[in-house]
Amino acid sequence: MTASVITTRGLTRRYKGAAALEDVTLDIEPGVITGLLGRNGAGKTTLMSLITAQDRPSAGTVSVNGRDPFEHAEIIEQMCFVRDNQRYPDDYKLKHAIRAASIFYPHWSQQLADRLIELFRIPSKPVIKKFSRGQLSALGIVLGLASRSPITFFDEPYLGLDATARGIFYDELLRDYAAHPRTIILSTHLIDEMDRLLERVIVLDQGRVVRHADVDELRGGAYQVAGKAAAVERFVRDRRALSRRTIGGLGTAVLEGVLGDEDRAEAASGGLEITPVSLQDLVAAYGLGDAVDDGDPADPELATVSPLSERSAS
Numbered sequence: 001m002t003a004s005v006i007t008t009r010g011l012t013r014r015y016k017g018a019a020a021l022e023d024v025t026l027d028i029e030p031g032v033i034t035g036l037l038g039r040n041g042a043g044k045t046t047l048m049s050l051i052t053a054q055d056r057p058s059a060g061t062v063s064v065n066g067r068d069p070f071e072h073a074e075i076i077e078q079m080c081f082v083r084d085n086q087r088y089p090d091d092y093k094l095k096h097a098i099r100a101a102s103i104f105y106p107h108w109s110q111q112l113a114d115r116l117i118e119l120f121r122i123p124s125k126p127v128i129k130k131f132s133r134g135q136l137s138a139l140g141i142v143l144g145l146a147s148r149s150p151i152t153f154f155d156e157p158y159l160g161l162d163a164t165a166r167g168i169f170y171d172e173l174l175r176d177y178a179a180h181p182r183t184i185i186l187s188t189h190l191i192d193e194m195d196r197l198l199e200r201v202i203v204l205d206q207g208r209v210v211r212h213a214d215v216d217e218l219r220g221g222a223y224q225v226a227g228k229a230a231a232v233e234r235f236v237r238d239r240r241a242l243s244r245r246t247i248g249g250l251g252t253a254v255l256e257g258v259l260g261d262e263d264r265a266e267a268a269s270g271g272l273e274i275t276p277v278s279l280q281d282l283v284a285a286y287g288l289g290d291a292v293d294d295g296d297p298a299d300p301e302l303a304t305v306s307p308l309s310e311r312s313a314s
């Protein structure tokens with residue numbers, strides 16, 4: 001088994017008694033892109049802040065490459081944390097941020113920084129505090145990628161970026177990661193858009209880890225059926241449904257398990273269509289995704305069964 005690059009044991013952070021993170025024990029593999037998922041307030045930023053020694057735990061431990069980062073500057077140098085609300089000195093322009101980063105990060109690539117600045121069209125003249133939200137995010141991405149830090153964290157790096165710029169980010173991240181493999185952990189609410197980047201996911205809910213899994217395994221462990229509501233109900237009866245949804249006379253259900261020949265035959269006889277489950281749907285099916293607005297809840301035609309509320313016995 002590969003040694004973990006990051007381990008946490010019983011990691012807990014409380015604010016005035018309320019737990020932002022509770023008893024988190026993780027072993028994060030090196031050289032993998034991991035998505036940190038979970039609803040607002042789940043504890044994603046808190047976890048990244050603790051690992052990068054920007055905050056201290058109330059209890060538990062963090063170790064990076066076998067050492068406590070808080071006590072080892074050489075470990076901190078190996079990490080880059082791109083925060084969604086990164087602040088810069090008032091008089092800083094692009095060149096100042098780039099110069100500071102080039103001094104701080106030992107693996108800095110000026111060539112990559114120049115290329116990304118051009119691709120994102122980041123302006124050089126105004127001070128950074130005048131940047132738009134999207135330009136600020138683009139600058140964070142430039143610093144995060146060009147740092148080539150062995151461990152890089154991105155906290156919702158896409159805020160304010162238009163679709164073209166987000167596409168550039170995803171492509172450039174994959175390109176540079178392929179050429180210079182490293183450990184990347186990124187928090188996101190755009191699961192559908194970013195799932196092609198993610199190899200593993202950590203799902204947090206109310207400060208606790210509820211899932212830490214390989215994305216392909218997660219996908220392979222569930223499937224979706226869709227068709228006439230009554231046929232979906234019949235199919236679901238003896239299976240483990242993670243979520244079910246009925247709109248008008250049509251139903252869909254996400255089922256846990258590996259699809260076998262018998263399942264296929266039964267689905268076909270009920271006129272049901274079987275489709276793979278997207279990561280977004282799967283996370284939502286486990287009751288952990290961002291709320292999905294399916295339409296007017298007062299609409300009598302729309303009946304949604306909340307995830308996990310009506311699981312059939314397995």
Ligand SMILES: Nc1ncnc2c1ncn2[C@@H]1O[C@H](COP(=O)(O)OP(=O)(O)OP(=O)(O)O)[C@@H](O)[C@H]1O
Nearest residue numbers: 015019020021038039040041042043044045046047
């Ligand atoms: N400095 C603080 N003081 C008090 N409470 C805090 C502080 N920082 C975070 N929290 C609380 O800790 C919890 C976790 O916050 P965190 O920012 O880690 O969540 P998140 O998963 O990153 O959320 P989001 O997706 O909205 O960015 C929240 O309930 C938040 O209000």
